[in-house]
Amino acid sequence: MLDLAGYGPQIWAGTIVTVELSVLSLLVSFALGLVGASAKLSKNRYVSGMATVYTTIIRGVPDLVLMLLLFYSLQIWLNDATDYFGINQINLDPFTSGVITLGFIYGAYFTETFRGAFMAVPKGQLEAARAFGMKPLLVFRRILFPQMMRYALPGLGNNWQVILKATALVSIIGLSDIIKATQDAGKGTFRMFYFSVLAGLVYLVLTTLSNGVLLLLERKYAVGVRKAVL
């Protein structure tokens, strides 16, 4: 059915790398987004100002430019740091830099998603939780997080799809992901068209699968919410 001309294992390995990269970047940007949203809603003017600068600059500059900027500069800064402390050089491989840069970039988008979701949770609920003597972390874990996830999910799903597609860019800085594998296969067999389309199909399968998972998650977090019947 599928003629992979012996490149099957490489293509499969590339697909795994792509999925790992997207999931790890999602985790990093998710965490950064939570921190960023809390900072942006903070009463401290400097903290919220810094978060605003972060989201504005990151969302105004193309991700590929930021990726190249960080990929080349991170290594130089790291070398300077290791030289200064007199320790051995630490080499950043494309995978680690990919996770760091994608996480850093999409953290800005998650910040905006979570900010909107935090604000959608009724204030009274948080006040009630505080009145019961809950500590801030407990309020976050038991009251704020479960409820804001429902509002954040559509935006989250969107961001996940964008991250998944943005991982294609990391092959430009030298990661052996699905793109690299299919391009190598195409060059080796002189069938560029076939293998490039194959890469596109792999991404289509991944995005379609994640759409299904998102639908399930949305159903889970919508438990107990009555929908208006039109």
Next chain:
Amino acid sequence: MIYIIQNYWQAFLYSDGYNMTGLAMTLWLLVISCAIGFCMAVPLAVARNARNPLIWGPVWFYTFIFRGSPLYVQLLVIYTGVYSLDVVQHNALLNAFFRQGIDCTILAFALNTGAYTTEIFAGAIKDTSFGEVDAGRSLGMSRVTLYRRIILPSALRRALPVYSNEVILMLHSTTLAFTATVPDILKVANDANSATYNSFAAFGLAALIYLCVSFTLIYGFRRAERHFLAFLQP
């Protein structure tokens, strides 16, 4: 930093002495692909809302394919993939078209933004309030007049905020052009980086230019929204 600015400012902004490069090239890519995408999206959005599955089916399939895969892959398919086909290499016209990196880039960008714009406009058309359509019909408007006078003007206006997001995302996507040897801002930055090894200055300058363009676009769209969506203001 100063060295790069002194040696590359012309290339960053408009020309390297031979070709259009840098900012001018990026803006040209943005304008031409958004224009083609817009012209494709309006009829396709109408077709997307058709009742006949033979009409909306193909449009759905087109947007599904182009929104489900990364733009970089689409560019690779069109730039390196299509050109490797025998049919293309043996046809003089197709050969001349697909040999040029910029033609492939514009084709890929236009098809990609066309797919996203189609969905945006189709959503806006679907949200047109029932009363407006009823009123138009009660005045004896034909289907074409109804679309031309009532549905499209109101739908395109309401789609403006979402469409402005798409244009800014498209600006960010034009950076991919440098992988197809098109001399846009990022290509100049990449050249400056290879010549000087001053990565932070080279890519930082590119980032600054993109930031300025983004802010200008955001400002322009905000003005446009105030004009076209004045009836929605509180």
